[in-house]
Amino acid sequence: MFKINENYLKLPGSYLFSTIAKKVNAYQEANPNKELIRLGIGDVTQPLAPSIIEALHGAVDEMAAAETFHGYAPDLGYEFLRNAIMEGDYRSRGAQIEADEIFVSDGAKCDSGNIQEIFAQDNKIAVCDPVYPVYVDTNVMAGRTGTYDPKSETWSDVIYMPCTAENNFAPEFPEEVPDIIYLCFPNNPTGSTITKDQLQGWVDYANKNGAVIIYDAAYEAYISEDNVAHTIYECEGARNCAIELKSFSKNAGFTGVRLGYAVVPKDLKCGDVKLHDLWARRHGTKYNGAPYIVQKAGAAVYTEQGKAQLKEQVGYYMNNAKVIFEGLKEAGYTVSGGVNAPYIWLKTPEGMSSWDFFDHLLEQANVVGTPGSGFGPSGEGYFRLTAFGNYENTVKAIERIKNI
Numbered sequence: 001m002f003k004i005n006e007n008y009l010k011l012p013g014s015y016l017f018s019t020i021a022k023k024v025n026a027y028q029e030a031n032p033n034k035e036l037i038r039l040g041i042g043d044v045t046q047p048l049a050p051s052i053i054e055a056l057h058g059a060v061d062e063m064a065a066a067e068t069f070h071g072y073a074p075d076l077g078y079e080f081l082r083n084a085i086m087e088g089d090y091r092s093r094g095a096q097i098e099a100d101e102i103f104v105s106d107g108a109k110c111d112s113g114n115i116q117e118i119f120a121q122d123n124k125i126a127v128c129d130p131v132y133p134v135y136v137d138t139n140v141m142a143g144r145t146g147t148y149d150p151k152s153e154t155w156s157d158v159i160y161m162p163c164t165a166e167n168n169f170a171p172e173f174p175e176e177v178p179d180i181i182y183l184c185f186p187n188n189p190t191g192s193t194i195t196k197d198q199l200q201g202w203v204d205y206a207n208k209n210g211a212v213i214i215y216d217a218a219y220e221a222y223i224s225e226d227n228v229a230h231t232i233y234e235c236e237g238a239r240n241c242a243i244e245l246k247s248f249s250k251n252a253g254f255t256g257v258r259l260g261y262a263v264v265p266k267d268l269k270c271g272d273v274k275l276h277d278l279w280a281r282r283h284g285t286k287y288n289g290a291p292y293i294v295q296k297a298g299a300a301v302y303t304e305q306g307k308a309q310l311k312e313q314v315g316y317y318m319n320n321a322k323v324i325f326e327g328l329k330e331a332g333y334t335v336s337g338g339v340n341a342p343y344i345w346l347k348t349p350e351g352m353s354s355w356d357f358f359d360h361l362l363e364q365a366n367v368v369g370t371p372g373s374g375f376g377p378s379g380e381g382y383f384r385l386t387a388f389g390n391y392e393n394t395v396k397a398i399e400r401i402k403n404i
């Protein structure tokens with residue numbers, strides 16, 4: 001008789017955003033006349049920018065003629081896109097990353113879930129708490145997290161780095177030294193970030209302790225302050241200890257198009273083994289590349305026109321962030337985030353848990369958000385709203401919350 005991967009049975013409940021979707025659908029079915037405003041999952045609402053649409057159309061037409069048709073993409077991505085990424089996201093910021101250190105993929109969620117495969121089973125991971133659930137859940141699936149304690153909602157073999165108002169939502173170096181450190185800045189879910197100096201501290205810590213940092217920079221486009229690094233490779237020594245993951249979802253609206261990339265520098269080694277070679281092997285074996293059409297659309301992100309259009313789109317969402325931030329503040333809530341990230345993180349009212357507040361907002365304001373505790377135990381007593389809605393609904397949602 002075959003056996004299953006029993007690690008899957010250890011996972012408590014379903015994926016956070018699936019649980020929320022189920023709850024919201026049940027509410028909508030029971031209350032078909034209520035008009036819900038969804039500020040839960042960080043999914044974009046604005047259409048793709050004109051230069052991206054133009055690139056998509058052009059690439060579709062290319063597929064219609066034998067001379068310009070494209071089959072399998074190169075394992076690591078088309079050179080035109082990798083060069084554009086190298087120039088646009090790294091060289092322009094003074095970061096020394098080569099095109100052949102960039103691995104194009106179908107998104108940062110898959111990369112952040114898959115990357116753990118190249119590490120040994122007995123590595124100990126450290127995560128911020130609260131945290132994007134994918135990092136922990138995929139390590140659970142791989143059998144790396146020990147046993148789950150439902151009371152504390154923690155895993156025995158995971159090092160949690162609490163990020164709360166007390167430490168300004170910035171993780172502190174853990175007492176126990178981890179092997180793999182997941183960092184995401186600007187942060188999902190808290191919407192806060194750390195300075196470039198603080199990030200340099202993490203790079204130094206990793207290099208000193210022989211740890212690797214998995215750096216999720218999905219929200220980089222939302223950075224508005226000068227003292228924040230746009231890539232971990234702005235920090236000295238990061239080529240020796242960090243893998244960076246990027247997404248086209250949040251900066252260019254590709255949540256339904258799917259495109260991302262991972263950077264694995266060739267200097268990042270375990271003994272003599274380059275992690276770059278392992279990831280290349282994995283990529284070549286398990287993946288046939290993001291579609292040509294989509295990679296062409298990705299390259300449009302780096303054109304002058306594309307950049308200008310996307311700057312405007314990011315500005316649109318950041319205006320929503322301001323509406324939420326200021327509106328909630330006026331309504332007496334304690335709020336943070338929303339300055340370098342499209343997420344606003346608020347304290348739930350005294351005596352109300354994150355899930356109580358979720359129900360309260362759903363029922364009283366017909367607004368959907370995300371309970372902070374869904375991201376980890378230190379998220380209890382907090383709640384996340386996204387700025388990715390459309391402006392009109394965002395304004396309406398805040399009015400409704402104010403009127404509860």
Ligand code: MLT
Binds near residue numbers: 040042043109132188
């Ligand atoms: C979120 O809402 O946290 C994100 O949209 C999830 C994701 O990017 O996969």
